[in-house]
Amino acid sequence: MKPVRPPYAARRTATLVGLLAGFAVVLIRLLNLQVLQAAELTQRADRQHWKSVSLEGPRGTIYDRNGKVLAINVEVPSAFGVPAALEDLRGAARRLAPVLNVRQTELERKLRQDRSFVWLARKLDPEQGRRLKALSLEGIGVVMEGRRFYPKGPLLSHVLGFAGMDGEGLEGIERRYDRYLHGDKQVMMLERDALGRTVFPRGLREQGPDGGRHVVLTIDEVVQYIAEKELEEAVTSTRAKGGMAIVMDPHTGAVLGMAVNPRFDPNIVKSLTPDRWRNRAIADVFEPGSTMKMFIAAAALEEQLITPTTMLYGENGHMTVANTVIHDHEKMGWMSFSEVIQKSSNIGAAKVAMRLGERRTYDYLRRFGFGERTDVDLPGEVAGLLKSPREWGRRTLASMAMGQEIGVTGLQMASAVSAIANGGVLMKPYVVAEVRDAKGRVLAEMGPQQRRQVVSQETARTLSEMLEKVVSSGTGTKAALSGIRVAGKTGTAQKIDPRTGAYSSTLVVGSFVGYLPADDPKIVIAVMVDEPQVDAWGGAVAAPAFRRIAEQVLPYLGVTPNSAVNLAMAVG
Structure with a gap:
């Protein structure tokens, strides 16, 4: 029996339905690819073609x-x-080598990599x-x-x-x-x-x-240039190892200049070691020497243990403490406390510290910011060294009074002196004033921040008068400016000889820290010269640099002898 074929019309209908179904599948697929998966496929294509x-x-x-x-x-x-x-x-590498200053073999190695x-x-x-x-x-x-x-x-x-x-x-x-x-x-x-x-x-x-x-x-380019130039002169003329100079606004804590010597060029650092670019003003610790006497004096005045006219006996330049001898640079008998600071007597300062006692001495040094970071907005700052009294030896109290057995940074010292200059308030130092966007809009603003009241305004004013005498007729005469009242203190600190582990007779840090005009301070300047080979005393190596910086910075800031005198008359 022969199979029955469907009529022609039926076959045509089935064919048409099949074609339509195929078209529908294609359309659905196109819709899926071009609409539903368009974004994903575009990204995939980009990854393949780019x-x-x-x-x-x-x-x-x-x-x-x-x-x-x-x-x-x-x-x-x-x-x-x-x-x-x-x-x-190989030819490309040969031609590129002298232009790029790269060895031909190194270029060939890079170009042979299986990379696009x-x-x-x-x-x-x-x-x-x-x-x-x-x-x-x-x-x-x-x-x-x-x-x-x-x-x-x-x-x-x-x-x-x-x-x-x-x-x-x-x-x-x-x-x-x-x-x-x-x-x-x-x-x-x-x-x-x-x-x-x-x-x-x-x-x-x-x-x-x-x-x-x-x-x-907050840095002023002109102030910075002056500080670096004069620090360079001090280091070169004394054949010193290096040095630092800091210029601050004592009322705000704003750093106007921070110079470190030797310098380096940040455009060329490949051949330098980290020791060269380390910011020694915040990362290096040194014994301050006699500049520490300012803060012992501030503590004793604040505690009303002593006055500028209190008489102290200088023991003719020699005093035994804990089986060791404390020396003065000259034999002195009776002297007022003001003269102790003026002449930088180690024995006088040690006797005042003994009146204060260990706990109060330690507490005041902490209040002035020693033994802790200033929290300046720069990386690499260290806290310095201020041991707890329970770690002190029998001579530590006397040693600290003359700036031994304590380690400070240059910025700590400038910040602490600012607290005397501004009436007793320890300010947080800072170097960035604000952050702006491309249109000049201020996104973040950094302003003055008070850390704490260290001493009273009366104590700060009394001490300031004593520090003026250091410059007018004491160890800091080379820091004096004509027509401008200057307050400050010299310091000469022996360094530890790494070979012997004892204090060296030749390796010292000479420093001068002060502010001016003393009656209404505009700037604090701290100068430290490391290992000078000529005239190692702080009054000889650092005080002249202080003066030269001040002579140029004050007029730039609009302070002249006449304006300073007028200001003092207005205040008085």
């Missing part, structure tokens, strides 16, 4: 208090290679970029990147610090404020062919990011 290379975004600019640029980004060329596009790898993109040398000099482009090598390209540039060179280098190759702050302000200064990542895109190889040079594009925020310092 390679992204991450670059750091432009860092924010650092300004001084008057808007002068101290650190800025500049666009410089970086060289990269696309190994798949190279026809003559390799960095050859980053952040080159502009002249290198021009020579590189002139070579016009297939498979070798140039892209512009931001490199940190410090237009003032070594000026303020220890405060500014520097940024690394990848735009990350590594030292100083660059490190402490990196979260503000660091710009958003920048992405460079390279197009790939169907086999996944980078197509060169077509398809290169850059996506512009947001730049970093800008930082405005």
Whole structure:
């Protein structure tokens, strides 16, 4: 029996239904691909056809208090290679080596890598970029990147610090404020062919990011220049190992200048060791010597244990304490407490400290900020050394009175003296005034912060009168300025000889710390000279530098002898 075939009309209908079903499947598939999965597939295609290379975004600019640029980004060329596009790898490496200052073997190693993109040398000099482009090598390209540039060179280098190759702050302000200064990542895109190889040079594009925020310092470029210049003169003339100089506003804690010697150029740090760029003003501890007598005096005056006219016997220059002898630089008999400070008598200061006792001496030194960080907004600060009384030896109290067995930083000393200058208030020092966005809007503002009242205004005023006599007729006469009242204190501290473990007779730190005008202080200046080989006394090596800094900074700030006299008459 023959099979029965469906009629023609039925076959046609079935065919039509099948075609329609097929079209429906295709339409549904197209809808799914082009609408529902469009975003995902586009991203997948981009990953297959584009390679992204991450670059750091432009860092924010650092300004001084008057808007002068101290650190800025500049666009410089970086060289990269696309190994798949190279026809003559060895020849390209040979021609590139003298331009990039990279060994040919190193370039060949990089270009032989099984990668679609390799960095050859980053952040080159502009002249290198021009020579590189002139070579016009297939498979070798140039892209512009931001490199940190410090237009003032070594000026303020220890405060500014520097940024690394990848735009990350590594030292100083660059490190402490990196979260503000660091710009958003920048992405460079390279197009790939169907086999996944980078197509060169077509398809290169850059996506512009947001730049970093800008930082405005309390530092004044002019004050900084003066401090560095005069510190350099002091170090050079005395053949010293180094030194530091700090200029502060005693009423606010704002740091106007912070000089460290030897200096370094933050544009060139590859060949330097960390010891060279360490900010010694906050990271190095030294025994202060006789400058510590100011704070022993402040404590005794505050506790009303003594007055400027109280008489003390100088033991003719020799006094035995705990089976050791304390010496004065000259034989002295009876003297007033004011003369103890004026002549910097070790024996007189030790006797006052003994009246205070261990606990009160320790407490006042802590109140002045010794033995703790100032919390300045710079990285690397140390707390110094102030042992608890339970760790003291039989001579420690007397030793501390003359600045031994205690370790301080330059900034601690400047901050503590500011508390005397401003009427007894310990201020928190700071070096950044504000952070701004690209449009100049203030995002963060840092202002004066009081830490605590250390002594009364009356005590500060009485001590200030005593410190004026140090400069007018005592050990600090070389710090005196004509027509300006100056208050301050000299210090000469023996250093420990690393070979013997005992105090050295030749290795010393000479210092002078003071403020002016004494009747209404505008600035505090602290100068320390490390291991001078000539005239090692603080009054001889540091006081002249103090004077030279003050002679230039005060007029710049608008303070002249006439204005200081008028101000004193108005106050009186």
